[in-house]
Amino acid sequence: MYVGIDVGGTNIRIASFEELNPSGKRKVIELKTLNHYVKDFNNICKVISDLTKYQVSGIGIDIPGVLNKAKTQILNANNLKSWQGQSIKNDLENKFNCKVVLENDATTAALGEALFGKGVGKDFLFIIWGTGIGGTFVHLINNQVYTISSELGHQIVEWGGVLDTCGQKGCLEVYCGGKGIEKRYGKPAKDLTENEWKEVEQYFAHGLLNILTIYPSELVVFSGSVALNQKNRLANIETIIRDRLKIFHVPKLLLSQYGNDVALYGALGLLKK
Amino acid sequence: MYVGIDVGGTNIRIASFEELNPSGKRKVIELKTLNHYVKDFNNICKVISDLTKYQVSGIGIDIPGVLNKAKTQILNANNLKSWQGQSIKNDLENKFNCKVVLENDATTAALGEALFGKGVGKDFLFIIWGTGIGGTFVHLINNQVYTISSELGHQIVEWGGVLDTCGQKGCLEVYCGGKGIEKRYGKPAKDLTENEWKEVEQYFAHGLLNILTIYPSELVVFSGSVALNQKNRLANIETIIRDRLKIFHVPKLLLSQYGNDVALYGALGLLKK
Numbered sequence: 001m002y003v004g005i006d007v008g009g010t011n012i013r014i015a016s017f018e019e020l021n022p023s024g025k026r027k028v029i030e031l032k033t034l035n036h037y038v039k040d041f042n043n044i045c046k047v048i049s050d051l052t053k054y055q056v057s058g059i060g061i062d063i064p065g066v067l068n069k070a071k072t073q074i075l076n077a078n079n080l081k082s083w084q085g086q087s088i089k090n091d092l093e094n095k096f097n098c099k100v101v102l103e104n105d106a107t108t109a110a111l112g113e114a115l116f117g118k119g120v121g122k123d124f125l126f127i128i129w130g131t132g133i134g135g136t137f138v139h140l141i142n143n144q145v146y147t148i149s150s151e152l153g154h155q156i157v158e159w160g161g162v163l164d165t166c167g168q169k170g171c172l173e174v175y176c177g178g179k180g181i182e183k184r185y186g187k188p189a190k191d192l193t194e195n196e197w198k199e200v201e202q203y204f205a206h207g208l209l210n211i212l213t214i215y216p217s218e219l220v221v222f223s224g225s226v227a228l229n230q231k232n233r234l235a236n237i238e239t240i241i242r243d244r245l246k247i248f249h250v251p252k253l254l255l256s257q258y259g260n261d262v263a264l265y266g267a268l269g270l271l272k273k
Numbered sequence: 274m275y276v277g278i279d280v281g282g283t284n285i286r287i288a289s290f291e292e293l294n295p296s297g298k299r300k301v302i303e304l305k306t307l308n309h310y311v312k313d314f315n316n317i318c319k320v321i322s323d324l325t326k327y328q329v330s331g332i333g334i335d336i337p338g339v340l341n342k343a344k345t346q347i348l349n350a351n352n353l354k355s356w357q358g359q360s361i362k363n364d365l366e367n368k369f370n371c372k373v374v375l376e377n378d379a380t381t382a383a384l385g386e387a388l389f390g391k392g393v394g395k396d397f398l399f400i401i402w403g404t405g406i407g408g409t410f411v412h413l414i415n416n417q418v419y420t421i422s423s424e425l426g427h428q429i430v431e432w433g434g435v436l437d438t439c440g441q442k443g444c445l446e447v448y449c450g451g452k453g454i455e456k457r458y459g460k461p462a463k464d465l466t467e468n469e470w471k472e473v474e475q476y477f478a479h480g481l482l483n484i485l486t487i488y489p490s491e492l493v494v495f496s497g498s499v500a501l502n503q504k505n506r507l508a509n510i511e512t513i514i515r516d517r518l519k520i521f522h523v524p525k526l527l528l529s530q531y532g533n534d535v536a537l538y539g540a541l542g543l544l545k546k
Contacts, residue, residue, distance in 0.1 A: 167519035246440035
């Protein structure tokens with residue numbers, strides 16, 4: 001059995017797969033994140049044992065944070081402070097005596113799309129538009145998938161604009177991220193009026209146009225709660241970009257094939273590399 | 274003998290090299306661009322014959338424009354209209370009976386820096402800050418140099434701002450490119466006052482910060498007439514970025530090792546691929 005784990009600030013999702021391919025048989029179990037490393041680790045281990053009866057061939061796991069270069073340790077995890085400095089890779093290896101691959105969450109989700117979703121066989125940009133806004137550029141070179149992490153949510157769309165938690169002013173994320181929207185409008189994204197959405201869409205279109213001119217992509221695939229729950233927004237944003245972007249064609253803007261599951265598939269995909 | 278040709282809208286520079294390395298013996302001859310394809314082609318051929326006595330092992334040539342995928346034809350060259358639709362690669366191959374490699378000018382200059390300059394052995398971003406503003410991302414993967422062209426000068430730093438010749442409004446290039454500066458301030462970049470430069474530097478810093486967040490680079494190498502002739506501007510821009518960029522360290526900003534010659538070295542480098 002193979003195990004894929006998607007660790008988020010709110011939930012931890014754990015899936016078992018019979019093959020190195022998500023189209024086969026799989027089970028998914030969801031846990032609440034306690035943000036207490038030892039308790040979270042023990043809970044994860046219990047689920048893995050239950051799902052696999054200790055017959056584990058490999059574990060792929062993603063984390064919402066920055067890893068060290070060797071990808072063994074968590075250097076920084078803003079929404080998961082108690083995991084910082086922990087060696088989850090070694091801890092899982094010692095417990096289950098199998099191959100464990102650790103990766104950043106945005107990169108893992110992009111890999112899921114690249115290996116099993118709408119990005120198969122293609123170069124594309126994967127954007128997570130959720131609480132925050134992040135992205136990963138995916139390249140196919142000699143049939144190998146290469147990923148490059150982007151902090152595209154921290155580009156500045158208003159010089160000297162609203163202060164972001166990162167310390168910068170006027171970041172795209174402050175105007176369009178789920179958390180930024182809630183702070184700015186005093187309500188969650190789902191409750192915005194059409195006029196409020198128009199503002200958000202314009203900021204997002206501005207940011208996306210900048211991304212496309214700086215790093216041209218023919219396909220952009222979206223995941224994340226805001227994008228997945230507000231499906232008509234992408235069409236509106238595409239309309240604005242079609243009007244404003246003159247130097248080349250507007251690329252395809254698609255929603256991820258697997259929604260939030262794409263990160264679990266990516267975690268499985270980590271074991272294929 | 275090897276030949277490198279850098280075709281610009283104003284001048285055509287042609288160099289002969291004894292080896293596939295610019296540190297050996299070389300001669301450079303500069304021609305005026307007539308923007309008349311047949312006359313330009315004949316002038317180029319005459320210089321190549323004089324320099325090499327028809328002993329040509331290969332010719333690398335760059336063009337300020339967009340090429341077809343096979344890199345044999347010029348699809349679009351805004352500043353060199355009469356060259357559009359021409360097959361300079363085949364024409365030179367027929368004339369000199371040798372390998373000819375054609376590439377875009379920004380990509381070629383970046384390659385020169387990657388193979389022989391400050392980018393050797395590194396991933397970096399190459400920015401040409403001249404009449405316009407363009408760039409190329411350079412990656413080393415398995416010791417192979419990969420280049421990705423960027424239209425970074427057409428990111429939007431003022432939504433709904435000044436109209437650019439590309440049809441977009443508020444592009445970085447309108448505020449900071451040599452041509453944009455001349456139009457905006459009624460004088461060339463070299464004559465701007467310190468206060469006018471402050472405006473230009475702030476726009477450029479905004480654009481560069483966006484580039485760095487969207488596509489993180491640890492090294493940025495600059496070429497182009499504005500950057501090369503205003504050497505203290507990069508230090509001022511770095512100061513602004515150091516103040517504004519919070520999510521990671523400010524990368525090194527360097528001037529190209531070879532100034533304008535980097536494109537000639539890149540043209541030679543095209544023959545190494």
